[in-house]
Amino acid sequence: MATWDSRHRPDPNGGAPPADPITTFRNLCRSSPWKWQSLRFEYWDEPFAEAPSPGAPLVRAWLRRPGALRLESPEGLVLHSTTGINDSRDGSYVSSTRKSWLLPPHLVTPVYDDAGLVKRRPEAAYGEPGFGNGRFSAALDPVELAGNAPVPLEFPGSNAVQVQELHTVDHEGMPAFEALVTPTAAYHPGDPAAPLCLPGPSRIRVDLGTGVCVASQSLEPGNEEYGHWLRIIAVDEYMLDDLFLAESMNLTDVRRHISWDIPA
Secondary structure (H helix, E strand, O other), X not given: OOOOOHHHOOOOOOOOOXXXXXXXXXXXXXXXXXXXXXXXXXXXXXXXXXXXXXXXXXXXXXXXXXXXXXEEOOOOOEEXXXXXXXXXXXXXXXXXXXXXXOOOHHHOOOEEOOOOOEEEOOOOOOOOOOEOEHHHHHHHOOHHHOOOOOOOOOOHHHOOEEEEEEEEEEEOOEEEEEEEEXXXXXXXXXXXXXXXXXXXXXXXXXXXXXXXXXXXXXXXXXXXXXXXXXXXXXXXXXXOHHHHOOOOOOXXXXXXXXXXXXXX
16 A cells, blocks of 8 residues: 555654644545554434434445445445445547546555655545445545645635634544535535535534545535535454455455364
């Protein structure tokens, strides 16, 4: 994975000025593809003030990049499971565009800032698997809140969203940035039908460890029910192919001890 090398961390006593918090927030929104490879989480397609309401509908998800997703109901019923994670690029790609041959993000190196967050994203095959609507995918990689790179200093108004009231909060036991954001004319969501932010102010939380947008809620009168909530359970767990296939391949889970019975 093209991760930032911690050996390049600047000397804290070197006298360098602290990073602008809003710039750090935007860089965090660009960083998700390089912060994790697998994620286990619970997802609610509605907003909450502090915690999900008991009995609110949710899905349990297992995601392994690139493109492998399994969703279950709270009762364990499989709602969705990818089946093409091992598809090869055959003759149909010969006549396709160069975009078909872009590498996954974790195989290319972005421009990092001094804190190890992504300042500028390279060209790559971005896109998270989705379910239900585009907000599910956008939450996993909230780059639409920041854009692929910083805007020119001469045009600060061309940022995708205006960021205010930025501070750190605890979200489901994990630290996250919370901010009041307002989309500008430069805001271009990945799915126009299901953006992370509706017109007007929205409350946004982005997990500091993964760069995932773990909560959103529109604060515009009449749209307060628009948003989502995400609870991260585990990051970079080992996940077998069997988890994402419609039919089991009967692979051995190497995490389990295999006993060898030796006859006397």
